[in-house]
Amino acid sequence: MTGKIVVITGAGGGLGRALSRRLASDGDTVVMLGRTLSKLEEVATGIGERAVPIACEITSPDSVRAAFAQIAETFGQIDALINNAGLFQPSTLLEASDELITDAVMTNLAGTAFCARAAIPLLKRGGHIINVTSESVAIPLPFLTIYQASKAGVENFTQMLNLELYDRGIRVSTVRAGTMVGEGMSAKIEPETMMRMFADAGKRGIDMMARGASSYESTVDAFRLILNSPADLYVPSVAFHGLPAGWTDAG
Template sequence: MDVTRMSGKVVLVTGAGTGIGAAVGRRAVAEGARVVLTGRRAEPLERVAAELGGAALAVPADAATPEDAARVVEAALNRFGQLDVLVANAGAHYPGAVLDLKDDDWHAAVRANLDTAFVMARAALPALIAARGNIVVVSSIAGLFAGPEAAGYVTTKHALIGLTRSLARDYGARGVRVNAVCPGWVRTEMADTQMDELGRRSGIDRDAAYALVTKDTPLRRAAEAEEIASVTAFLASPEASAMTGAVVVADCGAGCVDLPTLAFVPDFVD
């Protein structure tokens, strides 16, 4: 790890209290940055900020609310004097196929996964333009493929890639790079909840559920949040200076599998 790669930079992370967001905050500080951690729940944000010390500022807020987004950016500028990177990571899963999704769940999915990125990017852009900074949008392989009974999640994660490319196209000439990362299964609190539900239905424990959902991926495991943070740190760093509008997949190989050929794989193959 290059501990100076992000020296002097200020990084704002949404959904920063747990999982990928917390890992991104830790990685940024480890590489020399100062971080602003935001999310709706104060307690986990404050725990991560306490761990990171004076390099971190916790600002509880709803990233989908324009007034809150403006307040978070203002807090970053007041505390650290600049803003160089936005990691738009906030999101949530609202399961259901189209006929099963209630209006409230659909709107909640749009708000949690898409509005958070749009509203926070809009609030942060003036500072990012001034700093010639960049944005990393955390989408998902659900932004590239459709999982079962997840219409709200799949649609909004696809939309995040469109937002990434629109931002890259419109603000590249003003010095702002924008890229997306698409994780597959990652061991986080949100994924743990889904694994526990799968485990209850299948009569297996959490680890066995993770093994089940990744058994046909080349690496045969879920990623760790720290691995996604590594990809994010690269995209946010000067080492990715020629990259904008890119979609980087970090899914342990899930997206390279030809699904129709799985029937030809014997059960006994390790």
């Protein structure tokens, strides 16, 4: 097989699924990591021989080590890791359960670190780690205190890890994503919570109804841009957000 070997976490749905499909169609081999092997296998079957599904619970260091040991045995080296898996559960801190706080930090921040640590020995010189964060790092969206904090941690982690891996010739970048919609969406918000979010956002001068959303398929180009960057070019971060419905028809 030609092309790059790219490991993608959270590949069973949403953005991870769209990334897997697109990169495989471009000629890359995608190693699809996710909690549920049956879901990964279903998506991989539709993609074909360029998709390799491997079960991995990214919040478990042992599970991550086992998954990357399997990757090492199969491929030897990889070209890129996309830390896409994330947990999005809107809540105020006061109302957040112990599990919500722990799961958000373990999935969004610790899981990203576990996978990056396991990938480093396998990454080729000129390879890439891409960490997915959120527009909420820069925009004061309500009910996202825990989520935003974990994603802000990932952005700081990205900056420091890039310096740490400089001598290895491995680049570490951030993709700061806006709202995305499409097949395989995993985030489900209770209607009451959504209404409260929208009301609180309005008090902060943010019209949630006017904010646009992009499709998972549209956003893949941001990752392709980074993966295709020449060896002597570093793209520290890419940010995107959707446009309101009908924007392209304006004028």
